[in-house]
Amino acid sequence: MSNNQPKNFFYNVDWITVLLFIALSAIGFFSIYATVYNPEKMDGFSFTSSYGKQLIYILSGLIIGFFILLVDMRFFNALAPIIYGVTVVLLIAVLVVGRNVGGNQAWISLGGDFKLQPSEFAKFSTALLLSRYVGLLNPTFSDVKSILIAALIVGFPMFLIMRQPDAGSTLVFLSFMFPLYREGLSGYFLLVFLGMITLFVADFLIPIYVLIFIIIGIGGLFIYLNKRKRNTIILVALACICYLFFVKFAFNHILKTHQKTRIELILGLKQDSRGSGYNVIQSKIAIGSGKFTGRGFLQGTQTKYGYVPAQSTDFIFSTVGEEWGFMGSFVVLGLFLFLLLRIINMAERQKSVASRVYGYCVASILFFHVFINIGMTIGVVPVIGIPLPFISYGGSSFWGFTVLLFTFIKFDSNRMGLAK
Numbered sequence: 023m024s025n026n027q028p029k030n031f032f033y034n035v036d037w038i039t040v041l042l043f044i045a046l047s048a049i050g051f052f053s054i055y056a057t058v059y060n061p062e063k064m065d066g067f068s069f070t071s072s073y074g075k076q077l078i079y080i081l082s083g084l085i086i087g088f089f090i091l092l093v094d095m096r097f098f099n100a101l102a103p104i105i106y107g108v109t110v111v112l113l114i115a116v117l118v119v120g121r122n123v124g125g126n127q128a129w130i131s132l133g134g135d136f137k138l139q140p141s142e143f144a145k146f147s148t149a150l151l152l153s154r155y156v157g158l159l160n161p162t163f164s165d166v167k168s169i170l171i172a173a174l175i176v177g178f179p180m181f182l183i184m185r186q187p188d189a190g191s192t193l194v195f196l197s198f199m200f201p202l203y204r205e206g207l208s209g210y211f212l213l214v215f216l217g218m219i220t221l222f223v224a225d226f227l228i229p230i231y232v233l234i235f236i237i238i239g240i241g242g243l244f245i246y247l248n249k250r251k252r253n254t255i256i257l258v259a260l261a262c263i264c265y266l267f268f269v270k271f272a273f274n275h276i277l278k279t280h281q282k283t284r285i286e287l288i289l290g291l292k293q294d295s296r297g298s299g300y301n302v303i304q305s306k307i308a309i310g311s312g313k314f315t316g317r318g319f320l321q322g323t324q325t326k327y328g329y330v331p332a333q334s335t336d337f338i339f340s341t342v343g344e345e346w347g348f349m350g351s352f353v354v355l356g357l358f359l360f361l362l363l364r365i366i367n368m369a370e371r372q373k374s375v376a377s378r379v380y381g382y383c384v385a386s387i388l389f390f391h392v393f394i395n396i397g398m399t400i401g402v403v404p405v406i407g408i409p410l411p412f413i414s415y416g417g418s419s420f421w422g423f424t425v426l427l428f429t430f431i432k433f434d435s436n437r438m439g440l441a442k
Contacts, residue, residue: 032091034435036368042361043087043412043427047080047420049354050413052319053341057334059320072334072415075135079417086421087428095436098429099376102147102154106175109147112140113182120186128186129418141191142422144179149383149426151175152198156205157376163207172202189281190394190406197390201382205375221262225269226289237262284404301337302401304330309343309351309400316347334415336407339399354413358392368434377433384430388423 055073068074098105112130120127121137129137152175155161161168180195196215203212224233241259245252273282286292292299308324311317322344324330330340343351362385369381388411395410397403409419 032435034437035091036364036431036434039361039364039368039427039431040087042357042364043424044084046354046357046361046412047083049342049357050338050410050415050420051076051080053338053345053413054334054415056320056322056325056341056345057328057338059326070135075417076415076420079420083420083424087424087431090425090428090432091435093432095377095433098150098432099154099157102150106147106151109140109144110179110182112138113144113179116140117182117185126186126188128183128188128191136417139416139418139422141179141183141186141188142418143425144183144191145194145387146422146426146429148176148179148195148198149380149387150429152201153376153380153383156202156379157374160375161206163202163205169207172198187278188407190408193394193406194387194390194408197386198383200386201379204382205379217262218265221265222269223289225266226285226291230266230270233266234263284406301331301405302398305333305337305340305399306401308340312344312347312350314348316343316345316350319345321345335409336395336405336414337399338410338414339396342413343399355396358388358411362389362392365430368430372434372437374433374437377430377437380433381430384426387426 051073054076058072069078116128116130119130121129121131123129123137128141129139131137152172155171155175159168161172163169163172176195176198180192183195184192199207199211199215203209221233237259241255244255248255273285277285283292304324308322308330311324312322317323320326322341324344325333325341330337333341339351339354342354346353365381365385365388369378369385372378372381391408391411394403394406394408395414398405409416411423412420
């Protein structure tokens with residue numbers, strides 16, 4: 023062990039980040055409690071209820087976090103491939119023996135009501151292996167080989183999760199593009215990503231022959247301005263046109279009915295106040311009824327009478343909005359923003375490249391979850407079913423986020439002792 027290696031396991035731990043974790047977890051517990059609160063049926067605290075189980079998840083999460091802080095960070099670097107391999111095996115196993123819930127075969131039963139969702143831990147293992155790869159080989163991402171290796175690390179678990187099919191968790195893996203961009207990945211990849219989203223939306227709102235005409239027109243203009251890159255521009259234009267047809271094919275022949283309905287609802291192509299759109303409508307009513315200061319803890323009518331489906335999981339933010347209003351929602355968003363900025367600041371002060379990449383992976387995953395989940399509850403993004411970190415009900419998601427965050431807290435605490 024290096025002479026600079028701290029002897030105290032908790033030396034240099036970023037306790038501000040730990041306190042943010044505890045604060046968000048507490049908000050989650052009380053919000054989940056509010057979703058099941060019924061004074062006529064509740065005669066005491068019950069560990070079999072959703073809030074009782076969440077308390078178990080939180081307490082066990084704190085224990086997990088405590089033990090992570092006791093482990094030498096070199097353990098994670100050395101065993102990253104094994105941890106990644108184990109989660110891949112679990113993702114394969116869930117396709118064979120998994121339990122189907124809500125149309126997704128994503129859970130492995132552990133007995134009783136307890137289930138394990140491997141995809142939640144795959145985010146951690148992928149971040150760990152990706153950061154190890156970048157830290158050891160220091161790729162510049164200017165060559166095809168380094169990009170393909172990184173894409174394979176991210177893409178393999180992504181493919182297995184897609185087979186469940188769990189569209190929400192699959193899309194989360196796109197967030198790994200941002201840590202790679204920080205490490206030298208060309209900005210063209212981000213432009214391509216944004217372009218694909220734009221074309222995807224346009225493909226539903228504008229007739230395809232009009233889009234093809236626009237693409238050809240823009241391509242012709244670029245060729246006129248830069249004739250030397252004519253072949254490249256032609257290939258890009260053809261790729262865009264092929265992508266438009268692929269989107270149509272995937273929508274009509276690959277996506278399931280409920281997935282297609284969600285896309286049509288968010289794009290305003292369909293109105294469904296009783297089916298798939300019901301959740302969002304009720305969520306928006308709940309948040310709007312909270313006004314500035316909220317109805318008060320346990321006083322939300324939408325929450326109390328169960329008008330919002332899946333309110334303790336995917337739509338938990340509607341409880342915050344109804345009972346605590348704009349001020350409560352502002353506090354929750356402020357805590358998440360503070361946590362994200364804190365993680366980015368911690369990542370930038372790392373001496374180890376691997377630790378820096380891992381920190382950006384953590385920030386990107388958390389940002390994606392927060393943005394999409396809250397966006398779902400207010401109806402600005404499609405409902406893809408991903409939890410709000412540390413607040414939504416669920417053991418796998420809570421433990422997954424806990425391991426993800428506390429591993430980086432451990433990396434940061436050892437930043438002075440390991441710089442490779």
